[in-house]
Amino acid sequence: xxxxxxEVLAERIREVDPLELAKKRPEWSASQPVTRGQKxxxxxxLLLIIVALVISPLKTLQVMVAGCxxxxxxxxxxxxxxxxxxxxxxxxxxxxxxxxxxxxPREWPIFxxxxxxxxxxxxxxxxxxxxxxxxxPPECKDVQILLEEDxxxxxxxxxxxxxxxxxxxxxxxxxxxxxxxxxxxxxxxxAKGEYLVIYDAEDLPEKDQLKKAVMAFEAxxxxxxxxxxxxxxxxxxxxxxxxxxxxxYSTWYDLQLPGLSALRALIPLGGxxxxxxxxxxxxxxxxxxxxxxxxxxxxxxxxxxxYTTRMLExxxxxxxxxxxxxxxxxxxxxxxxxxxxxFVHMRSPWQLSRELGFINSLHYHLLIGGGxxxxxxxxxxxxxxxxxxxxxxxxxATLFPGPIFAAGAVCLFLGNFVFxxxxxxxxxxxxxxxxxxxxxxxxxxxxxMSYSGWRALLQFFKDPFLWEKTQHGLMGKx
Amino acid sequence: MSxxxxxxxxxxxxxxxxxxxxxxALLAAGVxxxxxxxxxxxxxxxxxxxxxxxxxxxxxxxxxxxxxSCWVAPLxxxxxxxxxxxxxxxxxxxxxxxxxxxxxxxxxxEGCRSTGASWWRVVLAQxxxxxxxLLSGGAVRQLVPVLAxxxxxLAASGLADWSAERRLRDLVxxxxxxxxxxxxxxxxxxxxxxxxxxxxxxxxxxxETRVRFSAWMLLVGLPIVYAFWVWLLMNRLVLGDLLFFxxxxxxxxxxxxxxxxxxxxxGVVLALVLPLVWWLxxxxxxEPGAGRSAGTLVLLGTALMVLMSERLLGGCxxxxxxxxxxxxxxxxxVVAVTRLNQPCxxxxxxxxxxxxxxxxxxSSSEGGESRAxxxxxxxxxxxxxxxxATPYGRVFVLGYSGIELLRGYSGERLVPxxxxxxxxxxxxxxxxxxxxxxxxxxxKARTESVFWRYPDIYTHGYERLLYAGAFGSWHLFEIITAPxxxxxxxxxxxx
Numbered sequence: 020x021x022x023x024x025x026e027v028l029a030e031r032i033r034e035v036d037p038l039e040l041a042k043k044r045p046e047w048s049a050s051q052p053v054t055r056g057q058k059x060x061x062x063x064x065l066l067l068i069i070v071a072l073v074i075s076p077l078k079t080l081q082v083m084v085a086g087c088x089x090x091x092x093x094x095x096x097x098x099x100x101x102x103x104x105x106x107x108x109x110x111x112x113x114x115x116x117x118x119x120x121x122x123x124p125r126e127w128p129i130f131x132x133x134x135x136x137x138x139x140x141x142x143x144x145x146x147x148x149x150x151x152x153x154x155x156p157p158e159c160k161d162v163q164i165l166l167e168e169d170x171x172x173x174x175x176x177x178x179x180x181x182x183x184x185x186x187x188x189x190x191x192x193x194x195x196x197x198x199x200x201x202x203x204x205x206x207x208x209x210a211k212g213e214y215l216v217i218y219d220a221e222d223l224p225e226k227d228q229l230k231k232a233v234m235a236f237e238a239x240x241x242x243x244x245x246x247x248x249x250x251x252x253x254x255x256x257x258x259x260x261x262x263x264x265x266x267x268y269s270t271w272y273d274l275q276l277p278g279l280s281a282l283r284a285l286i287p288l289g290g291x292x293x294x295x296x297x298x299x300x301x302x303x304x305x306x307x308x309x310x311x312x313x314x315x316x317x318x319x320x321x322x323x324x325x326y327t328t329r330m331l332e333x334x335x336x337x338x339x340x341x342x343x344x345x346x347x348x349x350x351x352x353x354x355x356x357x358x359x360x361x362f363v364h365m366r367s368p369w370q371l372s373r374e375l376g377f378i379n380s381l382h383y384h385l386l387i388g389g390g391x392x393x394x395x396x397x398x399x400x401x402x403x404x405x406x407x408x409x410x411x412x413x414x415x416a417t418l419f420p421g422p423i424f425a426a427g428a429v430c431l432f433l434g435n436f437v438f439x440x441x442x443x444x445x446x447x448x449x450x451x452x453x454x455x456x457x458x459x460x461x462x463x464x465x466x467x468m469s470y471s472g473w474r475a476l477l478q479f480f481k482d483p484f485l486w487e488k489t490q491h492g493l494m495g496k497x
Numbered sequence: 498m499s500x501x502x503x504x505x506x507x508x509x510x511x512x513x514x515x516x517x518x519x520x521x522a523l524l525a526a527g528v529x530x531x532x533x534x535x536x537x538x539x540x541x542x543x544x545x546x547x548x549x550x551x552x553x554x555x556x557x558x559x560x561x562x563x564x565x566s567c568w569v570a571p572l573x574x575x576x577x578x579x580x581x582x583x584x585x586x587x588x589x590x591x592x593x594x595x596x597x598x599x600x601x602x603x604x605x606x607e608g609c610r611s612t613g614a615s616w617w618r619v620v621l622a623q624x625x626x627x628x629x630x631l632l633s634g635g636a637v638r639q640l641v642p643v644l645a646x647x648x649x650x651l652a653a654s655g656l657a658d659w660s661a662e663r664r665l666r667d668l669v670x671x672x673x674x675x676x677x678x679x680x681x682x683x684x685x686x687x688x689x690x691x692x693x694x695x696x697x698x699x700x701x702x703x704x705e706t707r708v709r710f711s712a713w714m715l716l717v718g719l720p721i722v723y724a725f726w727v728w729l730l731m732n733r734l735v736l737g738d739l740l741f742f743x744x745x746x747x748x749x750x751x752x753x754x755x756x757x758x759x760x761x762x763x764g765v766v767l768a769l770v771l772p773l774v775w776w777l778x779x780x781x782x783x784e785p786g787a788g789r790s791a792g793t794l795v796l797l798g799t800a801l802m803v804l805m806s807e808r809l810l811g812g813c814x815x816x817x818x819x820x821x822x823x824x825x826x827x828x829x830x831v832v833a834v835t836r837l838n839q840p841c842x843x844x845x846x847x848x849x850x851x852x853x854x855x856x857x858x859x860s861s862s863e864g865g866e867s868r869a870x871x872x873x874x875x876x877x878x879x880x881x882x883x884x885x886a887t888p889y890g891r892v893f894v895l896g897y898s899g900i901e902l903l904r905g906y907s908g909e910r911l912v913p914x915x916x917x918x919x920x921x922x923x924x925x926x927x928x929x930x931x932x933x934x935x936x937x938x939x940x941k942a943r944t945e946s947v948f949w950r951y952p953d954i955y956t957h958g959y960e961r962l963l964y965a966g967a968f969g970s971w972h973l974f975e976i977i978t979a980p981x982x983x984x985x986x987x988x989x990x991x992x
Contacts, residue, residue: 027721106666199859408734421555425575432727436720443716448665 051400105278111236113332131212140176200306232294244326248292252339271446288314312356326462348487355473394472512616521602541594542640548902549581552780572680604647610655661792676720687760759809770798800829827855896945898936
């Protein structure tokens with residue numbers, strides 16, 4: 020595996036087209052964020068709303084409020100159903116240490132590990148050591164550290180280290196867009212493994228994760244193209260933000276995604292620790308270099324192509340963002356990516372619903388479109404509720420006639436409670452009991468999410484390809 | 498995490514569908530059909546229908562009626578609301594009762610399946626429950642006991658499963674069901690709170706789970722605390738008084754401490770059951786959880802607790818409410834017996850015995866429920882009387898009984914009014930001849946807020962209230978208003 024000389028590697032990198040997807044299947048790429056047809060449709064809908072508002076403002080507003088409340092009810096029920104499904108035995112693949120030990124002696128397939136990094140010299144050593152210590156035969160590891168050509172500091176830090184066998188540094192040539200998926204596409208082209216996984220620079224995967232992933236692939240049907248590991252944070256107690264963030268991740272990876280897996284539903288992949296079958300990933304032309312949540316987009320494309328994703332009972336420990344401003348930037352990118360993904364796949368809605376099927380279409384709209392939409396409308400309804408509680412103006416009351424008032428009250432009191440309670444459950448399942456009390460004031464965290472949601476929406480139109488990178492190593496610095 | 502799913506898989510989807518959906522739906526339809534045959538004018542939730550009518554109309558009375566009394570708790574009305582919106586009366590009432598009974602039988606399936614009970618055992622249990630209700634002369638004809646029965650089974654079986662195996666889902670089930678039970682009415686307050694308290698205590702028998710006591714307490718207790726807090730908050734926001742829905746307690750019961758005692762004392766059963774659960778757990782050793790026998794013990798303990806609540810509350814002068822608990826005991830016994838997984842003939846014998854022995858006493862549960870036909874007659878008589886006296890008459894029909902009386906009324910002369918503010922209505926309806934129609938303060942009607950504002954209003958009226966006549970058990974009073982200056986001038990001119 021050390022046969023690649025620097026020149027050969029550079030030559031092969033030059034041959035790779037990381038933007039293959041955008042060129043060959045532009046309809047699947049976010050290179051054009053909003054198509055002409057979508058712009059037209061949006062304009063028509065906006066015009067209709069304006070006309071309706073002019074003709075009958077009260078009725079129009081009542082209909083819009085009723086629509087939003089119906090959306091909240093559906094979202095709450097959906098959350099309930101998914102969380103309920105997460106307790107199924109089939110929700111995750113689970114292998115005990117004894118089962119893993121019983122596999123030996125055997126030949127393990129080559130596993131490619133991609134580690135895209137940018138301006139993170141301080142974590143290179145930790146990352147290399149962590150991957151070296153993973154319980155997988157060294158001769159079967161194909162580790163690629165993907166570094167940008169102009170990132171001198173990280174390159175220097177990496178070059179100083181003595182790389183173990185099977186590890187190599189891949190320099191990504193400078194080009195637009197400067198995104199993680201573009202680097203990963205190059206890594207995919209160079210991959211030697213049967214399977215491939217992505218880790219972030221600061222990730223600490225459980226030592227036996229690669230073996231578990233191989234066993235999960237072997238135990239799963241042929242159409243399982245991806246195995247997603249659980250993610251969680253190793254610094255929850257750093258500050259209030261990391262506590263909330265950990266509670267949210269515990270809910271997402273320990274309840275929500277296993278629930279989706281049990282329902283055999285579409286899973287928006289997490290940024291790291293997703294294990295792929297390389298040939299299928301190549302067939303799908305890898306990641307969309309223009310999408311800022313390329314993982315989520317890939318999760319949808321897998322299902323559209325007839326494949327599926329399952330969850331694996333193993334955890335990769337990451338560093339939770341502990342800085343408010345950086346958290347906003349990170350969350351903005353995630354939400355913008357979800358918006359991008361929703362628009363990309365909604366270019367031909369009928370084809371999408373045919374490929375996904377009815378149930379997965381619902382999952383798609385509620386997860387990918389519904390999430391950001393909820394964060395956008397939340398502040399409006401919180402504002403209305405607070406205004407009504409304090410001032411009781413008639414104008415607010417007229418927006419909620421009879422049954423809409425009752426349904427709105429159910430959403431306000433039951434819906435919000437369900438979301439908080441699910442957070443508590445996530446913490447409890449992860450045995451993070453100390454985070455549970457703080458989860459009671461999660462609505463403050465939701466307000467922050469709404470802020471980043473609006474920021475994401477604006478940025479989607481203004482600067483769709485801007486990659487607001489998550490900065491790691493803050494814990495060490497502090 | 499796994500065993501419940503294993504059971505489901507073992508049952509197969511047909512068995513699962515039969516036990517969870519098909520048989521409950523058929524039995525529920527059968528129960529509705531039998532009850533309709535016994536009484537074609539049967540209305541399972543007349544009061545909730547009236548409250549929903551007001552809610553759909555968006556009136557303040559509706560909001561107050563939904564939240565303003567611990568005797569007419571919000572859950573049944575909220576359950577009724579979508580049906581009232583979509584369907585005409587009395588169909589909505591029957592469909593709601595069908596839904597309630599379906600939920601009850603579904604909860605029997607939920608309560609049994611964790612023990613690996615096969616689908617036909619569950620079906621037998623569901624048949625037994627339906628038989629008990631019908632053999633009791635259709636005693637369970639109201640929505641509240643049916644809904645509460647289902648919730649009780651979910652809460653108790655969740656607690657039993659938790660004691661047996663410590664699964665997170667059981668904790669959630671108990672907490673959620675207990676919170677909804679609290680919203681079903683005052684008789685269930687005690688059972689709901691005690692069940693919630695018992696859950697984290699049951700985990701104290703094992704070192705590993707004991708350290709997580711606060712987490713269990715928070716998870717299981719939060720729904721009930723939150724439900725109560727929302728009820729309080731809505732009373733503050735809608736009625737301006739945080740404790741409005743509880744105020745009647747002071748006026749209805751002989752002594753408040755007696756009522757509080759009746760709600761809490763059944764907890765003694767837990768003091769006996771929990772040490773046994775800990776002992777079983779210590780004997781079992783190994784994994785947390787005391788095993789299935791502990792689950793059965795907890796279920797029987799909860800059944801005993803329900804029985805004690807029924808007896809103790811009955812002695813507090815609120816017997817019309819206590820009947821709602823009546824279904825709880827046979828239900829929990831049927832579930833406990835089915836969970837034992839004994840041989841088929843034993844199960845059948847035990848269920849038949851239970852069906853023959855258990856009788857649900859609801860002789861006093863009807864308190865205030867009136868038939869639609871009778872209500873229509875009273876409404877038209879009052880309307881006729883008032884029209885004969887003045888063309889500008891307005892009749893305020895008081896209390897929840899009034900809302901129930903007006904559920905099928907479409908005129909404008911009679912309007913519901915929950916707690917009469919005489920000066921307020923005189924000010925609001927200047928120049929009109931105002932009347933008040935007062936229900937007889939018996940049974941649940943005693944709890945109406947109007948009777949703790951004006952205790953003798955039914956017999957003696959009040960300041961500026963002049964007796965005008967009796968219509969059925971209702972008394973009509975005219976509100977005497979001072980003439981306006983214009984009226985005085987008019988009279989002077991004419992005389």
